[in-house]
Amino acid sequence: MSRIDDLIAEYCPNGVERKPLGAIAKLYRGNGLQKKDFTDKGIGCIHYGQIYTRYDTFTSQTISFVDKKLADKLLKVHPNDLIVTATSENLEDVCKAVAWLGGSDIVTGGHSIVVRHHQNAKYLSYYFQTLDFFQRKRAYVHGTKVMEIKKDDLAKIVVPVPPLPVQEEIVRILDSFSSLEAELEAELEARRKQYAYYRNELLTFDRERVQWLKLGEAAFINKGTYITKKQVIPGNIPVILGGVEPAYWHSESNHDGEGIVISRSGANAGFASYWNEPIFVSDGFVLDAKPGIDMRFLFHVLKKQQAKLHSMKRGSGVPHINSKMLANNVAIPVPPLEEQQHVVSILDRFDKLTNDLSSGLPAEIEARRKQYEYYRDRLLSFDELAV
DSSP states (O other): OHHHHHHHHHHOTTOBOEEEHHHHEEEEEOOOOOGGGOBSSSEEEEOHHHHHHTOOSEESSOSEEEOHHHHTTSEEEOTTOEEEEOEESSTTTTTOEEEEOSSSOEEEOTTEEEEEESSOHHHHHHHTTSHHHHHHHTTTOBOSSSEEOOHHHHTTOEEEOOOHHHHHHHHHHHHHHHHHHHHHHHHHHHHHHHHHHHHHHHTOOOTTTSEEEEHHHHEEEEEOOOOOGGGOOOSSEEEESSSSSOSEEESOOSBOSEEEEEEOBSTTTTOEEEEESOBEEOSEEEEEEOTTOOHHHHHHHHHHTHHHHHHTOBOSSSOBOOHHHHHHHOEEEEOOHHHHHHHHHHHHHHHHHHHOSSSHHHHHHHHHHHHHHHHHHHHTOOOBOOO
16 A cells, blocks of 8 residues: 555645535436437447446446437437436445446436546546445435435535545556456356356266156155244244345254255245255255265256246246146256266365355455455545645
8 A cells, every 4th residue: 555655645645635526527417218229339328227237337338329319319428427327226326336438428318417527537436336425425315215316416425536646546456456356257257157067068867877756756845834034033043035045044943954945936936055054944845865866966956957947936926836846847867876976076166166155266256355345445535634
């Protein structure tokens, strides 16, 4: 941090001035632009909904376009502008910003605010991610189901404005963190594809070479005991509804040791997860492998068929699956136990590398993300200029 400390000592030794955003920028509210307006080519555009999911801190390319005739009616975004979301279903996503660093104008539409300024665009976009900014925007965001900030209220939020050399050094440091995280994400994606390839190869068997059983013949399938959050007695036993994460924690279990849980209803119906600890299975089925079948082998087979498990859910209201569907409609290959364990030894290494939150790439990415957030908030916190 010595370089940034030297710059602060040189350019702002008495503290950093804070100004309302409206004092250092002009703000414009967009209108129009729907997803149905997108074209394969034309004038680049960024829809406010894409800022939540498709863009990060900055971009120099758009993933969508509109024809020139429509673009002429929409709000222009100049290079170095910020595009800020004005509405969202949650407080976190209101005021999510992306800096436009492309070489020409693009357009945006409704629910977006364009911030035109003479600061370092990345610096401002990084600042919009900080806890300091989050706490300041809370005073101006309103709404319940849909949360919104008005353009004039966004202009009132006070931001630190260090000299440009300080902004540029902060951006250089944070860019290096972002670059490392992006490299790790790319490696994780490559490893996941590699994992899927080997899982498909290792779990593809000639029907004449190995025995095939229905899932109900390969495992005992027991339904969980549904429990609501109000019925839970707080403890350290994970309650499994659907997905990887426990829904809540209970004081007692209804299954111990190795088990595969398949979610019974809702969006996650059919999702298979492996557990090897005391758990309370609520809205789901727990599978125990029968003799001659390795539990981890059975889990990898089911994960290979995850799409099929999801497709089995039925119902127009809350979709669900039942035990008969599982027992009769899922086929399990059963090679010799020694071969099962060999396959498991290979696939478990990939599984740990790509999915384990305590080690492997996901853990490293999470550690880098926390490190980045720590330094981002530290770098963007300044002693305020004394009046």
